[in-house]
Amino acid sequence: MSERLVGKWLLSEDGPVKGFLRVVDGSVSEVCLGDAPAEAGNAIVLPGFVNAHTHIGDSVAFPAPKGTVQEIVGPPDGYKHRVLRSSSHNAKIAAMAASAKLMCRTGTALFADFREEGLHGVQELAEATGPRSPSAIVLGRPSSADDTGEEIDALLRGCDGFGMSALRDWPPEYLMYLSRTARSAGKMFSVHGSEAVREDIDEIIELKPSFIVHMTRALEADLAECAEAGIPVVVCPRSNEFFGLRPDIPRMLRLGVSVGLGTDNCMISLPDMLEELKAAYRIGKAEGQMTPLEAVRLATYQGRKILSAQGNIATDIGEKDDLVVIGVSGDDPLLDLVTRARSEDIQAVIRRGDVWWRSETWTR
Secondary structure (H helix, E strand, O other): OOEEEEOOEEEEOOEEEEEEEEEEOOEEEEEEEOOOOHHHOOEEEEEOEEEEEEEHHHHHHOOOOOOOHHHHHOOOOOHHHHHHHHOOHHHHHHHHHHHHHHHHHOOEEEEEEEEOOHHHHHHHHHHHOOOOOOEEEEEEOOOOOOOOOHHHHHHHHHOOEEEEOOHHHOOHHHHHHHHHHHHHOOOEEEEEEOOOOOOOHHHHHHOOOOEEEEOOOOOHHHHHHHHHHOOOEEEOHHHHHHOOOOOOHHHHHHOOOOEEEOOEEOOOOOOOHHHHHHHHHHHHHHHOOOOHHHHHHHOOHHHHHHOOOOOOOHHHOOOOOOEEEEEOOOOOHHHHHHHOOOHHHEEEEEEOOEEEEOOOOOOO
16 A cells, blocks of 8 residues: 655635645545645645636647737637638647646646537537546537527537627627527526627626626626626636736626636637636736735636536545645745746646646656
């Protein structure tokens, strides 16, 4: 029997608490609270990251050229859509599989993907992911606004709901139809909102989205309406920076908006949540007051709440939970995470209690 002790802190929703993991024969056998033995090392154990907004199909289009939001990602003929149409099935599968593997290696336990290209796109994502991939919430998208009936039914059977682009890209009545159809089926409906230009918040809220992505151009009153309606917002700081935009995360939090974090287009930013939460902290500090704990919560607890996933409460972390162990320096592990830590500092990824050590090949 081999035994190993790991970690000095466990992350609770209220902050780090002293604690460590006991790993026996490659699986977590016990979660221990209190001071860790010196041999456990200087590391913090977090709930696995939640990447609440991705487009991993865009991996095949890396790297993106510089341009406006409409020029690069706007349907139907933005750069990414042209590349998706011209790329082979095998090329897209390989690119998506590489992004899924990177997410696993960098501690993502769950991701929500907006997958274009109709039912075929959803099927490609399923082919590209496997038991070594993070869990996925797949939000499909009809091929066009002319697609109703059979394709819509097939999408709802094959994925977790609809993930739509900006309001201006679709007829309002079609978005309302998709929203009602998804909710009737017990599935999710989400939409991009006020990214490059401000959009009518009442039109967005009328769709009753499960969450809205971006809101970088939203007014304070728009965000207050989101908070009042209980509609979360997922922000994507590195993608926004690429387009010269910045989410005002401190203002969102101050107004009571539930905020999650996503890496967005894989042709712009690698789906590495540690890098994304560092960007969220950097931008948040520039826009106003933001603490390291607030930034880390965006990538963990808040994402779980938004996606209605089962949360990992640190004092109740179970032996079969999805966790990530990150080595830090000093006595302020959260400040280290949001300023200095890199993916190379990830010591282990734990999936359903099984430990994958970074020192191994990651291809076990």
